[in-house]
Amino acid sequence: MKELLMGNEAIAVGALAAGVKVVAGYPGTPSSEVLETIAKRNPGGVHVEWSVNEKAGAEVAAGAAYAGARSMVTMKQMGLNVAADPVMCVNYVGIRGGMVIYVADDPGPISSQTEQDTRHFGKYAHIPVFDCDTPEQAFQAVQDAFEFSEANGTPVILRATTRVCHSCADIEVPEIKNPPECEGFVKDSKWVIFPRLSHQAKLKIFAREAELADAFSEYLTDTRDSYKGLGGNALEGNGSVGIACGGISYAYVKEAIAGHEEDFTVLKIATPYPFPASLARQFLMGVDKVLVFEELDPYIEDALIYEYGNISLDIDDFILGKRTGTVPAGGELSAGLVSKIIDEVAGTNLSIECCEYDDIPDLPVRPPVLCAGCPHRGSFYAVKVAVAEEQKAAKEGKNGADFTQAIYCGDIGCYTLGNAAPLDMVDTCLCMGAGITVAQGLGHADGRTVNFAFTGDSTFFASGITGTVNAVYNQSDMILCILDNSTTAMTGHQPHPGMGITMMGERVEPVDIGKVLEGIGVKSIRTVDPLNLRESVDAVRAAIHEKGVRAIIFKSPCIAIVSHGAPWQVGEACVGCMRCVNEIGCPALIPHEENGKKQVKIDTGLCVGCGLCAQVCPVGCIGGKSDD
Amino acid sequence: MTDQKVKSCLLCGVGGQGTVLASRIIAAAAMEKGLRARTAETIGMAQRGGSVVSHVRIGEEIPSPMIPRGKADILIGFEPGEAAANLSYLKEGGTLILCDREVKPVTAALGQSGYDGSEAVQYLKSKVGKCCVIDVDHIFAECGTPKVLNVAVVGALCASGEMDLTIEEVDRALELKMKPKLIDINKKALRMGAECIK
Structure with a gap:
């Protein structure tokens, strides 16, 4: 049936026709009608939310796309500045379900502060941009954008301007069906952004761009038949x-x-x-x-x-550089590399580097890890044990919680290192504050999982509060784990609002995380000591059985800011089972072999006496000095 | 570029061993005698038990803080595997100061990667003519703490003559950079490190 549709409505209908499953956004003229129209025409199976801001919306959409659902986030051009953090990062991580970032620009400007042009932003972020010229073309372009996004594993920006957003045309509206079930989140190290991964991604993105430019040269308008060929150049x-x-x-x-x-x-x-x-x-x-x-x-x-x-x-x-492949597309340069490239191009003999060795023996793989005694290790381990106990109880018919898998959304801080073996407790990491909102997107895409978000105290204040408001407001089902170590540890122990001291040295009233959560409306809040394993596991298990937004504050100070206890010791009773090493992976636990007997010893230079290993030891042979 | 005018030292090790402070002390000692100094260090997440590298360059005109491969006058390895990984920075005929005590990564404890530090030590000794091994255990025993290792290696650096710095010049840097109660123990470690190169 033909309907007179506004450009934004045409984009909404196109997105529904493309099978979008999760739509988030923040209002702003001239973008708002897209999300409103999707809500109005929702066949029932689409999660639609006004997010607390554009950053939260983009992260919710990213989470849903990770799980394989088609997702969309909508905003005006000024909002793209708010969402810049996740938008700049998500292309490096990639997506599985198609993800369309809809941005409405405002020439004039008619109802904005500036004439910001989103096409530059796409170029800056290395994200492909589709532009709209009429409502019917936009109807098709959004569908093409989803196909293209999914085929290339990249988010796509769909841009329109006020006169396209708010002009109307008669459009044949297809029957809207519910989106397909999404396949669900598949755990993979690629969902955790790390500098090393980003370097590889940058090279891949750069190489892909030339191919996409060629593909776009052949993506041409064909007006012979219905809307199918309308999207292109x-x-x-x-x-x-x-x-x-x-x-x-x-x-x-x-x-x-x-x-x-x-x-x-x-x-x-x-x-x-x-x-x-x-x-x-x-x-x-x-x-x-x-x-x-x-x-x-x-x-x-x-x-x-x-x-x-x-x-x-x-x-x-004539002009040689990254575009010609003469200079590496990503990574650092060095004086040695510069001299080598000059030699290749100019035929000179500048090369200043020498002394390459190709016979170096096997070297250790030394990824960064949580410090010995870091309380984050206890927090992650408690969640891991709680989930395993619930799964076991469910299997044995003993009132275990019912979920397909537990997903652990990480964030930016020391605790990103929870991804390392043997903890393996960070499934996604995108940008500051995104763990909380990515977890929401995953949940809206696939309601059969239990979704944890881990955030630090400083990150919570910096950009976790908005995401938590979003979760409460939009009825998310998630467990928020705040790893409160009373400092900004990763960057060098700077003070934050929860600490009661400012950079001016003033003593001030600390902002209480528990009260912030209460004020936001989180109904279930628990505070535990992560170095008390049983107490922590029980709190997590209880939270798993609840619904809605639950928070657990794991409170224990960073070992770098408090005086250490005496190192603990492994007694002669050690049976060499390696359970402590394999379960918690503390760098102070060293396997060693003497007279054919395998045991664990504790590096007294590293151990701070946190006692977590003693709670894991099955034979109770690890003890503090006073217990000897 | 005139190599004589710039002296370069690369320090490498495992996060937590104190490479950053060592490079700052070397730079401070050079500045005390009126030279210019540039350094570049690994800071942040990689510090948490990961591989870390500090570049220190001193002299009158220093073009870049990063030492090109094959241009370090001296390489200080706080850990043998890390020293081997960075060997290509050391110039031909340069000095290697090596702490031969291995630090096993968690990946090794978990059995994910094999690593034998003594293999790396043998390799380094076979490749570098001027290789000075620091007697780590002796220094720890005498000073009563592993936390002076980073100053002990600077002592060896002075004794090597590669950077044209003296023990007394580093003493002044220690007085500037350290808490008063730590100065004496570090001066002792500095001298013990210097003895290792004889």
């Missing part, structure tokens, strides 16, 4: 005057040259990034002059100037 006519345009300006150009089409060649850019270079070159070589019409920044104009330079100057052999 276009090169029309063969007149000597070239006109390049994109978005609503394409409509203005069409109207202006109506009846004189034979004098013009029109290039419409529907995929501003990666720029369809070969299509643009074909256009440039066939015309005498080029006029560029676009609102906001001269984005297409600059891209054409670049391509024109490429043609006339044969720039590929």
Whole structure:
């Protein structure tokens, strides 16, 4: 049935037709009607939420896309600045279900502070951008964007401007069905952003961009049949005057040259990034002059100037750098590397580095780990044990909680190191505060899992509070674990609002995390000592059996800011079972063998006497000094 | 680039061994005698038991804080495996100061990676002519704490002559950088380190 749809409504209907399952957003003109329309036409199986802000929305959408659902986050261009943290990171991590970031730009500006142009942001973030020029084209473009996102494992920005968002057209609306069940989250180290992984991702993204630019040169408008071919770029006519345009300006150009089409060649850019270079070159070589019409920044104009330079100057052999593959696309440079590249290009003999060895014996793999005695180890281990006990109880029919899997969403801080073996307790990590909101997205995509979010005390204050408000407001089902070690440990023990001291040295009233949670409306709040294993495990098990937003505050100070206890000792009764080593992986626990007897000893230089290992030991042979 | 004018020292080890303080002390000693200094250190998450590297360069004109491979006058390895991993930084004929006590990573305790520090020590001795092994156990026993190791290696650095720094110049840096109650014990460690190179 044909309906008169506003551009934003057409995008909403297109997203529903594409099977979107989780939609989050924050209102802002001219973007808001997309989310409202999806809510209004929801066939029942789509989770739609106004998130507490754009950052939270983007993280909820990312979590859902990790689980394999198609997801969308909507915002205006100013909101993209708020969401910049997760948006910049999520492309490095990648996604499984298609993820569309819808951003409405506002030329004029009509109802914004600035004329910010999202096409630059896509380029900056290395995220492909689809542009919209009419409601019917936008209806198709959003569907193409989902396909493209899923096929390439990358989030995609869909951009429209006010006159497309708020103009209407008659559109044949398809029957909207419920989205398919999503496959669910599959654990993999790729979901945890780490510098090493990011380096590889950067190289992959950079290499992919050239391929995408070629693909976009062949992603062309085809108007012969229904909406299917409407989304793409276009090169029309063969007149000597070239006109390049994109978005609503394409409509203005069409109207202006109506009846004189034979004098013009029109290039419409529907995929501003990666720029369809070969299509643009074909256009440039066939015309005498080029006029560029676009609102906001001269984005297409600059891209054409670049391509024109490429043609006339044969720039590929003239300006050498990352684009030509001469300089590495990612990673650090060094004086040695610079001299080597200069030698290759200029035929000089500068090379300043020598002394490479290729016969070095096997070296240790030494990933960073939580310090000996770090209370985070106890927190992670308690959650791990609690989940295992629940699964065992369920299997044995002893009132165990019913869930398919437990997912552990990490965050930025020392506790990201909880991902290392043997804890293996960080399944996702994206950006500051995202653990709390990614957990919500995972839950909305697949309600059969139990989702934990781990955040530190300083991170909670920095960007966890909004995500927690979002969870309470949008009826999420999750367990928030706050690892409160009374400092900002990772960056060097800076004070934060919970500590009662400022950088001016003033004593102030500490902001109480428990009261903040209470104030937000979290009904279930427990505070435990993570170095007391049984107490912590019982608290986690009780929380697993509840519904809604539950919080557990694991409170114990960072070992770097308190005086250490005497190191503990392993008694002669040690049977060498290695349970302590294999379960908690404390660096102070050292396996050793003497006279053919395998035992564990404690490195007294590292042990701070936290006592966690003694609670894991099955024969009770580890003790503190006083127990000897 | 005139190598004589810039002296470079690479320190490597495991987070927590004190490489950052050692590089700051070397830089402070150089600045005390009117030289310029640049350093670059591993800070942050990698410090938590991970591999760490500090570059220290002193002289009159220092183009970059990062030492190119094969350009370090002296390599200080706080741990044998880490020293082997960074051997390519040491210039031909340069000095290696080596603490031969291995630090097993958690991955080794878990059986995920095999690692034998003595193999790395043998390898380094076979490759480097000027290799000075620090008597770690003796220094720990005499000073009563492992926390002076980073100053002991600076003593060996002075004795090697590679950086043109004297024990007395480092003494002044210690007085500037350390809490008063720690100065004496560190001066002792400095001298014990220097003795290792004789």
